[in-house]
Amino acid sequence: MQTTTPPILDQITAEKTKISERLARLDADRTAVATRLTDLETAERVLTRVSKPPPARKTTSAAAAAAKSPTASRGRGRPPRAAAIKSAARKPSTPSLGERVLALATGRTRQEIYVACPNDRPNHIGIAVQRHLRAGRIQERDGKLYATSL
Numbered sequence: 001m002q003t004t005t006p007p008i009l010d011q012i013t014a015e016k017t018k019i020s021e022r023l024a025r026l027d028a029d030r031t032a033v034a035t036r037l038t039d040l041e042t043a044e045r046v047l048t049r050v051s052k053p054p055p056a057r058k059t060t061s062a063a064a065a066a067a068k069s070p071t072a073s074r075g076r077g078r079p080p081r082a083a084a085i086k087s088a089a090r091k092p093s094t095p096s097l098g099e100r101v102l103a104l105a106t107g108r109t110r111q112e113i114y115v116a117c118p119n120d121r122p123n124h125i126g127i128a129v130q131r132h133l134r135a136g137r138i139q140e141r142d143g144k145l146y147a148t149s150l
Contacts, residue, residue: 105145109143110125110126
């Protein structure tokens with residue numbers, strides 16, 4: 001019995017060494033594969049974004065194109081900001097999003113308010129609702145929103 005123990009221990013040590021080396025190789029392979037997977041997912045997101053067709057543009061009339069061409073050919077200064085264009089195009093009598101949300105808070109749920117404002121982004125509507133809740137202009141009861149009279 002004493003003579004067989006050292007060779008068995010040597011075999012066990014050699015087998016443990018083989019297994020630990022194989023685990024190290026597998027760990028290195030796993031890291032390389034995970035990196036490749038991350039790269040592929042990134043490339044997929046970029047290609048998905050790029051391959052989307054651009055939104056349809058509105059055609060401009062000849063008069064609008066002629067009026068725009070002197071400014072466009074100038075090439076100096078900054079282009080006009082989108083927010084300035086949007087605010088200039090909005091009618092002064094049109095209520096703001098916050099005012100519309102406050103007016104819609106008549107026992108409606110948040111989802112119903114989102115549906116009632118189809119041209120506004122849901123996160124903007126949510127921000128307006130939260131602002132009114134913090135200011136105390138809207139109360140939430142049983143999942144429905146009610147405007148308070150201040």
